[in-house]
Amino acid sequence: DTGVSQNPRHKITKRGQNVTFRCDPISEHNRLYWYRQTLGQGPEFLTYFQNEAQLEKSRLLSDRFSAERPKGSFSTLEIQRTEQGDSAMYLCAGRGESPNSPLHFGNGTRLTVT
Amino acid sequence: AQSVTQLGSHVSVSEGALVLLRCNYSSSVPPYLFWYVQYPNQGLQLLLKYTSAATLVKGINGFEAEFKKSETSFHLTKPSAHMSDAAEYFCAVSASGNRDDKIIFGKGTRLHILP
Numbered sequence: 001d002t003g004v005s006q007n008p009r010h011k012i013t014k015r016g017q018n019v020t021f022r023c024d025p026i027s028e029h030n031r032l033y034w035y036r037q038t039l040g041q042g043p044e045f046l047t048y049f050q051n052e053a054q055l056e057k058s059r060l061l062s063d064r065f066s067a068e069r070p071k072g073s074f075s076t077l078e079i080q081r082t083e084q085g086d087s088a089m090y091l092c093a094g095r096g097e098s099p100n101s102p103l104h105f106g107n108g109t110r111l112t113v114t
Numbered sequence: 115a116q117s118v119t120q121l122g123s124h125v126s127v128s129e130g131a132l133v134l135l136r137c138n139y140s141s142s143v144p145p146y147l148f149w150y151v152q153y154p155n156q157g158l159q160l161l162l163k164y165t166s167a168a169t170l171v172k173g174i175n176g177f178e179a180e181f182k183k184s185e186t187s188f189h190l191t192k193p194s195a196h197m198s199d200a201a202e203y204f205c206a207v208s209a210s211g212n213r214d215d216k217i218i219f220g221k222g223t224r225l226h227i228l229p
Contacts, residue, residue: 042219043219056216093158105157
């Protein structure tokens with residue numbers, strides 16, 4: 001157990017609806033990452049935060065995606081006007097201060113867009 | 115920019131045989147390298163990491179990996195496979211010395227253990 005919690009575990013939504021996912025890292029994780037994973041693929045980087053600052057956002061991420069980390073604690077990832085191509089596992093990971101710190105993943109939120 | 119290539123999307127070995135999962139990286143600066151394992155319906159779990167302290171890194175569950183700069187490789191091995199090792203394995207890289215850098219993953223190798 002990495003201590004990183006993601007909710008909900010599963011989300012089924014209809015195309016065009018908005019969805020929001022939440023990630024709670026442990027307090028030692030000043031860095032927080034979001035990845036997306038589809039079947040048979042490795043985790044694909046979406047964005048990351050150092051404390052409350054969003055430092056990088058993947059060019060693959062459309063304007064429909066937005067992430068926040070208010071107060072540098074939990075984080076939310078919102079997808080607006082969902083499309084079937086958004087169906088995937090969304091992974092959150094916390095990371096410590098040290099440059100060589102590994103990622104500690106939560107169990108993910110599986111999104112299905114119908 | 116960093117990148118990772120994992121050779122072989124599927125690898126099958128017999129129980130008790132040597133496990134070898136291949137990973138080659140590309141990085142313009144000395145890298146940090148990681149191996150993660152993902153069991154069915156579970157999250158990614160860190161197996162081991164290379165951070166320049168030693169080229170041979172030992173991880174959990176009897177796995178180890180050797181960093182070879184000349185070959186830009188970080189292959190994962192285990193002397194004797196167990197049925198419980200069946201899972202998907204991911205190699206990942208980030209740039210050392212840059213604490214703000216992201217970690218990039220390979221596409222993964224699914225390990226099958228034959229009885």
